[in-house]
Amino acid sequence: MSRFNVKKVAVLGAGVMGAQIAAHLVNCKVPVILFDLAAKEGPKNGIALKAIENLKKLKPAPLGVAEDAALIEVANYDDDLKKLKGCDLIIEAIAERMDWKSDLYHKIASHVGKNAILASNTSGLSITKLSEALPEALRPRFCGIHFFNPPRYMYLVELIATPATRPEVLDQLETFVTTTLGKGVVRAKDTPNFIANRIGIAGMLATMKEVANFGLTFDVVDDLTGKRLGRASSGTFRTADVVGLDTMAHVIKTLQDNLNKDTDPFYDSFGTPPVLAKLLELKNLGQKTGAGFYKKQGRDILRFDLEKDEYVPSGEKADEVYGRMLRKPAGERLKLLRNAEGPQGQFLWAILRNSFHYAAVHLASIADTARDVDQAMRWGFAMKQGPFELWQEAGWLDVAKMIQEDIDAGKALSKAPLPDWVFKGPVAEAGGVHTDKGSWNPTTGQFEPRRVLPVYARQLFPELLRGEGGPRPESAGKTLHETDAIRVWTLDDEVVIATLKTKMRAISPDAGEGLMQAVDMAEADYKGLVIWPGDDPFSVGADLQAMLPGYVAGGAGLVDSMEKELQDLMLRLRYANVPTVAAIRGMALGGGCEMAVHCARRVAIMESYIGLVEVGVGLVPGAGGLTYIARRAAENAKTSMNPAILPFLTEGFTAAAMAKVGMSALDSRKLGYLLWSDVIVPNKDELLYVAIHEAKAMHAAGYRPPLKRQFAVAGRDGKATIQGQLINMRDGGFISQHDFHVSSLIAHVLTGGDVDAGTLVDEEYLMTLERQAFTSLLGHPKTHERIMGMLATGKPVRN
Template sequence: MSRFPIKKVAVLGAGVMGAQIAAHLVNVKVQVVLFDLKAKEGPANGITAKAIANLKKLKPAPLGVAEDADLIQQANYDDHLEQLKDCDLVIEAIAERMDWKLDLYKKIAPFVAPHALVASNTSGLSITKLSEALPEEIKPRFCGIHFFNPPRYMYLVELINTPTTRPEALDQLEAFVTTSLGKGVVRAKDTPNFIANRVGIAGMLGIIGETAKFGLTYDVVDDLTGKRLGRASSGTFRTADVVGLDTMAHVVKTLQDNLSLETDPFYGSYGTPPVLAKLLEMGNLGQKAKAGFFKKVGRDILRFDMASGNYVAGGEKADEVYGRMLQRPAAERLALLRNSEGPQGQFLWAVLRNSFHYAAVHLQTIAETARDVDLAMRWGFGMQQGPFELWQEAGWLTVANWIQEDIAAGKALSNAPLPDWVFKGPVAEAGGVHTAEGSWNPSTSKFVARHALPVYARQLFPEKISGHTQGLGLGGSFETAGKTLHEDKAIRLWTLDDQIIIASIKTKMHAISPEVSEGLARAVDMAEKDYAGVVIWSGDEPFSAGADLQAMLPGFMMGGAGAINKMEKALQQVMLKIRYANVPVVSAVRGLALGGGCELAVHSARRVVAMESYIGLVEVGVGLVPGAGGLTYIARRAAENAALSTHKDLLPFLTEGFTAAAMAKVGTSALESRKLGYLLDSDVIVPNKDELLFVALNEAKAMAAGGYRAPHKRQFLVAGRNGKATIQGQLVNMRDGGFISQHDFHIASLIAGVVTGGDVDNGTLVTEEYLMSLERKAFCSLLENAKTQERIMGMLSTGKPVRN
């Protein structure tokens, strides 16, 4: 497949989805022009202008940096259709009305570039019917594209072809969506609601029905069907509130309008549940209306009571016996639930049985393979495992027989039997639908490997499907891949190519313990002797949640602050060893890089960062100051930036870094982390998390091939006692105004003292080692402070910050 560069995209429709798709395109540096109707009053682009302005206010934020909203070009259909000729991709995202979409296609068709791809963002309309309004020359370049809301954060994108879609066009779009937009692509068949919404909404309808059948409350069901069941933490009813009950009702109506008992044996379960109809009638559409299945009143969460039509006290939890059952291995878990006598256990078995039954019956009509269904449910509905994965893990034929028994007994949602391929042939012989060869395709009766597009060569260790390794990057698991050079309980040092050492931290949350520090130092020593560089990559999130506080406690209890001073100094020396290594050390950051994780990243020669990464110095939350060189980094970068400016006052360059550390600011995207100074312009932001290692390894190799040398150790200027006095004056105002506590004031004053260089004159030259000694002194003094000890113990016991 030849490379198909998409430089500019047109998004048609400035509604909720269209505007947010445009925002995400800006996040990944793709030029975008957003179209809508011409305003009847005021500026011609008033509709798009209002939508773009609203992007800055939305939560969760659709933009990595709010001011990037200004990069979205505004247009309307009356004046600017000529601009379509410059676009390589046109995404139509107007309201879910077939007639409106068809009218728009006729209008834009003469202006679409002869090479451009055209896609309709729809959650369930027939892509084939939509294509019929297009001229013959556009039909081969047209397909469906289904982003999930919110587009920036939801990983799943479904692509849907028509009988006239050219295969290369779909391949080109899949490559762009995967690597440039950072999404996980699943190809769906052109059926109502495609894969994820078809299975997911049917599942939610089933849960609502089973909830009523077993007499359970919505909060209990959410407790049972959230993290305990390996699904989204918001459970079922809270998820419905977040999505919007009107949106859910629209997807349900698509099933009702486009299917029948003749075409879908589960059609009888697609009726609008009475409780959903009642809430819609009341205008309680969920989170956006501040009331749905749940309603927040002050600090209390109330739940809707269908019998009375009112909201009543909520917060009820599931019986803990079922929580313990759900922690058991899959086979034992499902057996316990199926044999349970309590309504909560029977409910859980019914929910799982219904999901297995539905997925098996519909697999052939909605998807190419079982892999597509499982990935769609993971990526679109937050499941840890798709239905086929869990079924297979629990014992394929055993569970299949249980399901068939329930169908025969009239307990299932439909009397449709499981397909023959479930019980005999290759699936039964293999013990499931996922094998080393690939995943089951019932249309061809074969196990099929993942699409072998060139873009997937960039995903060395993508998400694994249980039992399926064929065609997934290098295959196998990163925990055992390559050649191990050193491994202990804290870290694994390994290589794929005998050029770059990969350092993978193994501790919980990839916390930086003394053993991790030793392992990182070992990696640098080994690389300087025999390799071209080091990449710090631990396979999954987070990059590192910070220093291991629990590992410090025994040392503090036995040796007091003196013992911690020694540990901190050792950690600081490792950071400097990484910074001044004779080979490039690249941090491949994904997810959280907080505290010590942030310090590890900023001392690396380069950072390769997944878009959805959250970076910051957050030690204030546990009553401490950054102690592994974070404050030294802030002071040094301020001096370096000031040296490049004609403005000779150092303090303005220091203010943002100080504020970020003192207020524990965290960049809520890689883009914002760059703005805060934790990433440099030379660092690489990668949209797709699964491409992180590939890019990081290539960065390290390129740096080495370019003759990388460590930076010179230099002294740099600090603002001194006068700079500290200026900062402290502002802190006094914040304390006296009630914005920060006395202890916050004390910690921030210590931070100010370090970043300004202590009790020295303005313009004094200092070394990193000198500032690190000030960090250690401040860090250790706080450890002996009772209020800091309260914060540390509170965080360790509850995981939440204590404000004191």
């Protein structure tokens, strides 16, 4: 198969989804043209221009850095259709109207390049029906592509073929979406709302029905159906507000219009819930309008009460007895909920039973395998487990019998029995739908392995479903050294991999010692070292819970010694005789950021959040983070026309003093925590593959570590300038006295202390100043308050 080389993409429609899809393409360095109607007044591309401007204001941010909005080219259908000829992929993302989409296809068909793929971004319209508006020659290159909102953050993309779509077109698009856009692809059958929305929205409707049955309030339901249930922390109704009640209503209407009692035995549950109908009537569409199921009033969060027809105070929590039930093993958990006497427990069993029942009845019609359903619900609805995974974990046949008993007793939403394959044959014998052989396909009656495409060779450890066979990093490769804190291992006998095992990948003394050993091993017998977390986060830094007792027990001297060991580790990573590569995903904060910046190279996924955050607990970076900022400022000044160091130091000082975190890999590059020579990888599951190849490439190129050099610092004059600004901020009430004290210490370290401007220092000199500042703060009562507050609540204390 020839390579599908996407040089440029056109997005048709500058609405909420179209503009955000364009933004994500730009994040991934894909040139894009955003089309919309010609404006009736003002600039003809005014509609698209306004949409792009709005991207800068949206939260969560669709763009990695807001300035990249300027990279989106604008166009209109009246003047610019000829530009489509230069596009390899055209994504239509206009409003969910079959007639509007068909009209647009008639308009653009003759301008689509002969090898281009045309895809419709729709949440549920029939792709086959849409294709009827296209000329015969274009239909083989047409398919559905369903991005989930917001496109930058949601991992799931559904691809939907028509009977005329060429198989290689789906393969080419899946490859592009996976590796270039960083998404998880599920192929769905062309049925109403495809897989995730079909299961998910049916589940939300069923949940609302059970809420009414059991007389529960929205806030209690959200408390029950959020993280406690292994789902999105926003629960059911807050999630609906975020998605938009108009969007939800549209997806519900698709179910209502395209299904009936004959095609879906759960059809009677698809009526628009009265409370949703009322909110739509009030035009309270959720977060976008400031009110939906919830409304923020000042600092208070109110919930809508249908009976009172008004918003009332919220904040009620679920009974903790059910919280304890939800922490039990899956089999015990489901039995406890089914036998619960209280309405909250009965409600939980009801919604879980309904989800199992619906997924089993519809599996054959909406998806090829059970894997597609579980992946779609994980990636599209932020579930920790898909319905089949949970069912299988709890005991397949035991749960199946409980479901069927409820169906027979008339407690379920539908009288439709569970399919025969649930109770008899390979699934019953295997104890579930996911096995080492693959996942269950009820159409073929076989367990089918994952789809094999060359792009998936880049995913050394893809996200696996429970019960599914496949490589797992904790047992893969050859272990070189392992403790409770770290595993040092290799996959190929060429590159060493170090994976921290501590909570949140904290750098404990044992973890630091293991990393030192990993460098020694890499230098002795291998081509490089990759520090890879396996999963989020990369590292949240030094282990504060170990450090504070150390201060109490051993005083400043012990803490100074612990910090010196961390600094030695950072310098060891920087000056190792083999390339050291930090493979970053999720948070790299504090010491995690320091570890990353001291490696020879960084490979980071797009959603990497990197920063020096020690100020939040009343400390300064103490493992070389400030030294890194000072050295980089000196290096940048040396290569510029202006030799003054302070202008190059200001941004780094601000980032450290305000605990700024890069809110994407692109933003982290802007802050200087990633360099232009570093690599950004869109897909999280390709991170290790790229990092290993980066280490090998650096070795093959004859890698040598940098030579230790002295560099100039800004000195006491630079410190005085920064100090003056801090005094103004303190006296103006923008920072507290302790903030002023901590920031002054940061300025002291960054400028080299009490020395003349331009004085040459080395890294060890500045690291000594770092340790002195860090240790002095660890003994400060205000810092103790911040540390204890962070450990207790996970949130910074401002004092």
